[in-house]
Amino acid sequence: MRTSIPCPNCEKAITLDDFEEFSSPFTMKCPYCKAKLKETKVTPFLLIGLIVIIPLFIYLTETLISLLSGIIPPIEKIPSIIVFIGLLYPLYALYERINGLIMFNKGNLQLKKDNDMRGILTLFCINNR
Numbered sequence: 001m002r003t004s005i006p007c008p009n010c011e012k013a014i015t016l017d018d019f020e021e022f023s024s025p026f027t028m029k030c031p032y033c034k035a036k037l038k039e040t041k042v043t044p045f046l047l048i049g050l051i052v053i054i055p056l057f058i059y060l061t062e063t064l065i066s067l068l069s070g071i072i073p074p075i076e077k078i079p080s081i082i083v084f085i086g087l088l089y090p091l092y093a094l095y096e097r098i099n100g101l102i103m104f105n106k107g108n109l110q111l112k113k114d115n116d117m118r119g120i121l122t123l124f125c126i127n128n129r
Contacts, residue, residue, distance in 0.1 A: 001105060008111050009035035020100045028109075036112035039103055046099050053095060060088060 004013035010033040022028045028037040061084045069076045075083065084092075 005104065005107075005109055007033060007035065008037070008109055009033050014109075016100065016104050019104045020097070028112075037109050038112040039107040039109055041108040042103055042106050046103065049099070057084065057088065057092065060091075064088070 004015045007030040012032045018031045061080050065083055
C-alpha cells in the first residue's frame with residue numbers, strides 16, 4: 001500500500017490524509033503548489049458505486065426509521081436526513097474512507113488543464129459553422 005503520491009506538478013508527496021481533505025474527486029488541488037489535479041483511472045467506477053450506494057443508504061434510513069418508530073414514535077416526524085446523519089454517518093464515513101483508499105492506491109493523478117472546456121466549446125463551434 002502506498003503512503004504518498006508525487007504531485008505531477010511540483011513532485012512533493014501528497015499523502016492519504018491530504019487526499020481525504022479533497023471535497024470531491026473533481027476539486028482536487030495539490031496542498032503545496034495548488035495545481036488543479038484530476039484522476040482518470042478509477043473515478044468513473046467510484047461514481048458508479050455512488051449511484052448504487054445512495055439508494056442503499058435511503059433504504060437503510062427508511063428501514064431504520066420504521067424499526068425505531070415502534071420504540072420511539074416521534075422518530076417518524078424527524079426528517080430522514082437527520083436520522084441518516086445521526087445513526088448511519090459512521091457507515092457513510094467508512095464508504096468515503098474506502099473510496100479514498102481506492103483512489104489513492106489505484107488512481108492516476110494528472111494535471112487538470114484550465115482550458116479543457118474552452119477547447120471542447122471551440123471544437124463544437126467550429127464544427128457547427
